[in-house]
Amino acid sequence: MRYDLTVRLKMIADLASRYKVSGRLIDVGADHGLLSVYCLKNDVFKEAVLTDINEGPLSRADEAIRSNLLSERASTMLTDGLDGVEVNDGDVIVIAGMGGLNIKDIIGRFMNEHDSMPKDITFILQPQKSLPELREWLYGNGFVIDDEEACFETGFYYCVLSVKYSGKELPLSDREIYYGPVMLTKFERYPEYRAFLDRVYQVRARGDKRIRDVLEGME
Ligand SMILES: C[S@@+](CC[C@H](N)C(=O)[O-])C[C@H]1O[C@@H](n2cnc3c(N)ncnc32)[C@H](O)[C@@H]1O
Incomplete structure (x- = not known):
């Protein structure tokens, strides 16, 4: 079986690879296991722990690990988020493809x-929704966004954050909450993503004064 990554998963793997201190990846909500298989096969990470809250997705992750002969470098765990998972200094924890409020709870x-x-751990977060709420929560709880990237895949835009404690x-200003503190400095690289966010917030601004004020302050 081939394990090519989609544009979104490749963006996540590339960002995660910049932070590999311990060489250990923790893939929360691993599902198909594609991210971990790619990262192990390409020696981006030495070891991986794959978790999922549901048995079906976890058995898919198990199968992906076994069929790629990676069992010695990877373990799987049925659990809610990081509950009971050993996290070591320097680990990279990816939580991708689920809602921002779920990520915040985890x-x-x-x-x-x-x-x-644990020291020098990095969270790589790719929420499917509620990104502003997640950013606001992170900054209110001692986290800081180190970088943000975006991509377009099959009709949707996705944003991924690397986060340190x-x-x-x-x-964090409202402008940074809605557009991203790092993304605001690199929209030249992401003009279509910026235009997409503008369109979304213009619609939401009709019933939301906070967003209206943010848009009024944007260049
Ligand atoms: C849409 S899939 C995303 C899979 C992969 N992370 C990706 O980005 O392609 C979401 C997965 O997260 C799992 N999940 C949702 N909430 C979870 C939680 N609290 N803890 C662990 N896994 C969770 C689901 O069972 C599902 O397999």
């Missing part, structure tokens, strides 16, 4: 379970 529970965060609550 990270929030992980924080509640740990008195101190600083332990400090940092301010």
